[in-house]
Amino acid sequence: MPEQAAAVCIVSGGLDSVCYAATLARDYYDIYMITFAYGQRARREIDAARHFARALKAKEHRIIDISFMKELYGRSNALTDSRQKLSKDFAQNLVVPIRNAIFIAIAGAWAMSINARVVAYGAHSGDVPHYADCRPEFARAMAEALNIADIDSVRSGQRQEIEIMSPAAQGLSKSELLKAGHAALGESLFRTWSCYSNGVKRAGRYVHCGACESCISRKKAFTDAQIHDRTRYAA
DSSP, X not given: OOOOOEEEEEOOSSHHHHHHHHXXXXXXXXXXXXXXXXXXXXXXHHHHHHHHHHHTTOSEEEEEEOTTHHXXXXXXXXXXXXXXXXXSSOOGGGOOTTHHHHHHHHHHXXXXXXXXXXXXXXXXXXGTTTOGGGSHHHHHHHHHHHHHHTHHHHHHTSSOOOEEEOXXXXXXXXXXXXXXXXXXXXXXXXXXXXXXXXXXXXXXXXEBOSOSHHHHHHHHHHHHHTOOOOOOBOO
């Protein structure tokens, strides 16, 4: 059998990134997972990422501590600043400044170090109107910059060029991505964590708040995909 291509998958532990990593694993990529602790309120997503690294039989899973970013971000966004209210609809304070650029640069360094051909992240078409670092043109520009940054090694054959892949580049919506992920993962998909607030305690366990923009988007995706949502929500 030919050697499988390797993909470094940026996986937060949320629905989108887990579904995309699962589809790549199904498509016979060797999966290397990378998760970032960047000072986010939703720390439970990291535990979810650990679970799916095992479930997807990732060759390796790195959890990268860049929590110092929380101090640099200050009050720029609500995902790292717990003093800010989380909105039900999209608001500009949900944008973490160039978060994906930071993630992709680090993931790209790992990809080149292990000679992986792909860096993947879970941005989908529904992210495109609001998040500039989820747009396909951003991903193409990042790939070009990373390949230029190590062009001598690429030209010598020591490393291969990397490609940055995302559902958005394939024109996939959140619900379409969810369908693909559900086909690959089944009911274990409900171990993903989407809530920006880090959850609400109910009957001795933490559940999704159900009221933040991410929880509402999660609910809608299941409805649109016509998949029964077994996620537990507080609201």
